[in-house]
Amino acid sequence: ELKVEQNPLFLSMQEGKNYTIYCNYSTTSDRLYWYRQDPGKSLESLFVLLSNGAVKQEGRLMASLDTKARLSTLHITAAVHDLSATYFCAVVNGADKLIFGTGTRLQVFP
């Protein structure tokens, strides 16, 4: 059974700092997604990573996928308050089901 773990679960960081959120998964998969959720809102798709070594960047966020290590990272560069949200990774299992991590709640303060 595929398990998806994110860490940290909660991240409080100062504006301008860099940090990385990690997403580990337990069985082989070659598809991984990152989503963002603002408080009281639904989930918004950020990145789709479809192969080993895939790297996607949008603004201050960069996501990468290492299928051999079963690891994806979401790197935040020079954080700003607008990035405060909960970030989820999700991995596709053998039955084409999307399994979500528990989420990382990011809070950026001045």
Added chain:
Amino acid sequence: DVKVTQSSRYLVKRTGEKVFLECVQDMDHENMFWYRQDPGLGLRLIYFSYDVKMKEKGDIPEGYSVSREKKERFSLILESASTNQTSMYLCASRVVSNSPLHFGNGTRLTVT
């Protein structure tokens, strides 16, 4: 833009009631999904559907059923609501297998 619409934003129901959660998407997507979201547990898949009249169990189907009579509509049914089904319910759709899910705004259900 894809629009996934859930009929209710908030619902309060009594234990034992039959509850219908409706979801409609306007982009002719083949696949539709129902998740529930609970603090500390992330999103868990209840049921999904690859096409009209088709349904597959997710990871936590007990106490739920679904209906997909038309391509654009996917309904989640709680046959007899219980307090442990108090949760945020999220509907999602996607066009093909590799594409990301598009989520609705969610229905916060409280069962008393």
